[in-house]
Amino acid sequence: MKILIADDSRVMRQIVTRTLRQAGFGDHDLVEAADGQQAVDMAVAEKPDLVISDWNMPEMTGIEVLRKLRAAGNNVKFGFVTSECTAEMQQAAEAAGSAFFIVKPFTAERFDEVFSPILG
Amino acid sequence: MSEPVVTESDLAEMAGQVWVSYLDPEGVSPLVQNGEVKQLTEVHSTVSITGSWHGHLVYACSVQAATKAAAAFLAMEPDEVSQEDISDVLGELANIVGGNVKAMLPTGCFLSLPTVVLAPDTASYYPAAERISGLYGTWAGEPVSISMWQSVKQEASA
Numbered sequence: 001m002k003i004l005i006a007d008d009s010r011v012m013r014q015i016v017t018r019t020l021r022q023a024g025f026g027d028h029d030l031v032e033a034a035d036g037q038q039a040v041d042m043a044v045a046e047k048p049d050l051v052i053s054d055w056n057m058p059e060m061t062g063i064e065v066l067r068k069l070r071a072a073g074n075n076v077k078f079g080f081v082t083s084e085c086t087a088e089m090q091q092a093a094e095a096a097g098s099a100f101f102i103v104k105p106f107t108a109e110r111f112d113e114v115f116s117p118i119l120g
Numbered sequence: 121m122s123e124p125v126v127t128e129s130d131l132a133e134m135a136g137q138v139w140v141s142y143l144d145p146e147g148v149s150p151l152v153q154n155g156e157v158k159q160l161t162e163v164h165s166t167v168s169i170t171g172s173w174h175g176h177l178v179y180a181c182s183v184q185a186a187t188k189a190a191a192a193f194l195a196m197e198p199d200e201v202s203q204e205d206i207s208d209v210l211g212e213l214a215n216i217v218g219g220n221v222k223a224m225l226p227t228g229c230f231l232s233l234p235t236v237v238l239a240p241d242t243a244s245y246y247p248a249a250e251r252i253s254g255l256y257g258t259w260a261g262e263p264v265s266i267s268m269w270q271s272v273k274q275e276a277s278a
Contacts, residue, residue, distance in 0.1 A: 009208060009215070011190075011193050011194065011208045011209050012212055014193075014195075015142070015193060018195060056215075056219075056231055082219060083216040083217075083218065084222050084223070084231055085219065085220070085223045086222060086229075087227075088227050103219075103220075104215075104216045104219065104220075105137050105140075105141030105142055106141060107140075107141055
């Protein structure tokens, strides 16, 4: 499967990648986007099976990315990995069609719990 | 004065999660609190919060602690860490703690992207804001602090 990791922080993209590996998902094809607009563009061009997105990014926030994709008829499995974790954000994410909401800091166990049903 | 919206123990809990997840997963080198408000730091990062609550979250530490954090985050040796790595990791630390802090504030808050200053935290001045809480300690003997600053104007009207 192809996974798109969207986060403006290079460090966090690296940590997400490492944690995916630690959780046993290192064999998947990983691609990265460094802001919201790039995430939309790559979600269209790369046709990933899963998008793991930050919330607070330049150009476009993660929720805007999700809404834009859904409005264009793109139903890629999409969820958030973010340090921001208010109830209103989680509700907005769910309403927009988000499949998961992981709060930073996270562990490999949390990744395993969330991604096992998705990635197998 | 009433208790701040985010207390020292709240910050300690958030820091504890960051240490367990990224900085000290083996549990051998925790952040040791010392309450030294005036300890000297060399670098810092800030995220600002606006909306229903106005203020800043500041993460400050020594260059050595920042280098050690970058090495832990990026899974590299401390002598391989670049200045860019340090900046990115400092920004991420403020972002993670700031995001967690946001969850404790009234609804309708916005978190800025982080800013990083490779100079002591005293180099940044937050006009019309005062420190409402802070966590001060050492990590492997190196100074680390996380402090919350709130707009004085807002605090007065609260």
